[in-house]
Amino acid sequence: MSATIIDGKAFALKVRGKVADHVARLKADHGITPGLAVVLVGSDPASEVYVRSKGKATNEAGMKSVEHRLEADTSEADLLRLIDDLNNDVTIHGILVQLPLPDHLNEDLVINSINPAKDVDGFHISNVGLLGTGQKSMVPCTPLGCLMMLREQHGSLSGLDAVVIGRSNIVGKPMAQLLLGDSCTVTIAHSRTKDLAETVRRADIVVAAVGRPEMVPGDWIKPGATVIDVGINRLDAPERGEGNTRLVGDVNFASASEVAGAITPVPGGVGPMTIACLLANTVTACSRANDLDEPEGLTA
Numbered sequence: 001m002s003a004t005i006i007d008g009k010a011f012a013l014k015v016r017g018k019v020a021d022h023v024a025r026l027k028a029d030h031g032i033t034p035g036l037a038v039v040l041v042g043s044d045p046a047s048e049v050y051v052r053s054k055g056k057a058t059n060e061a062g063m064k065s066v067e068h069r070l071e072a073d074t075s076e077a078d079l080l081r082l083i084d085d086l087n088n089d090v091t092i093h094g095i096l097v098q099l100p101l102p103d104h105l106n107e108d109l110v111i112n113s114i115n116p117a118k119d120v121d122g123f124h125i126s127n128v129g130l131l132g133t134g135q136k137s138m139v140p141c142t143p144l145g146c147l148m149m150l151r152e153q154h155g156s157l158s159g160l161d162a163v164v165i166g167r168s169n170i171v172g173k174p175m176a177q178l179l180l181g182d183s184c185t186v187t188i189a190h191s192r193t194k195d196l197a198e199t200v201r202r203a204d205i206v207v208a209a210v211g212r213p214e215m216v217p218g219d220w221i222k223p224g225a226t227v228i229d230v231g232i233n234r235l236d237a238p239e240r241g242e243g244n245t246r247l248v249g250d251v252n253f254a255s256a257s258e259v260a261g262a263i264t265p266v267p268g269g270v271g272p273m274t275i276a277c278l279l280a281n282t283v284t285a286c287s288r289a290n291d292l293d294e295p296e297g298l299t300a
């Protein structure tokens, strides 16, 4: 069997199109422009790239984008003051503090100082609790993107066996909550799971969020299963010339795509959906803040 390749790039463009449509309606009908503020502390090169692409995507969707770049030695008090200003700024509907933060800053304290209604990353403890109890919340972008792709692939997920490999707060745990919310039977696997291969073999849906290059081989996959590969691992690729690298996921794409029913590639799968869902969360936050209808198909 050769799997259907789930084209995350194309799907993300569709999501971004829906966001732009909703933004245009908010502007035309209500005179409201959704605004996203991104805060970057320090100059980590990978974070710089993410922040730039988030700003560009926000502008392309017709939203207001604000970037706050702070020195690496910014004090916690100054950062908290900025977040407080953004919490009180009615033109800002989403606030994202780019992680990781420099060591002297308490990440939990900083994230939990964001107004939960503007927490478009979905990391605030209130949003974690709301998601865990099945209530309306801001949902972390990467798992939200995975859920959207799974719904598109399957329609209803009800009753399906799902295995999430990885139990991080930003991917594994919220992913499991979302799948449970859609009535899957969910197993969360991690580094202490006893027989991972057998656990994965039972699953109709496999979400791999580990950070270990190609650790899930094709013979772990149940024939016809849907495989969502969240992992992003950069490997040396001397075959492409000195100093070159290539990206691979947590799943061995070559062997898994022979067995799976559908699979996301790396790159071009989950990655593009993450930014699309950040935009979706911002327009959702803006709609909620103004007591307006939420955009259809862009929330959990």
Ligand code: NDP
Pocket (backbone or CB within 6 Å): 142, 165, 166, 167, 168, 169, 170, 171, 172, 189, 190, 191, 192, 193, 196, 209, 210, 211, 212, 230, 231, 232, 233, 270, 271, 274
């Ligand atoms: P973390 O390092 O926070 O979590 C990794 C998880 O994998 C942990 O729960 C760990 O278990 C588990 N794990 C480690 N080794 C094994 C093993 N041998 N068998 C089973 N489970 C194992 O990673 P993240 O959740 O932040 O990210 C996971 C991957 O997803 C990374 O490659 C990251 O780059 C990528 N990512 C991609 C995004 C995108 O937009 N596409 C966004 C976010 C992340 P334990 O808890 O027991 O240690």
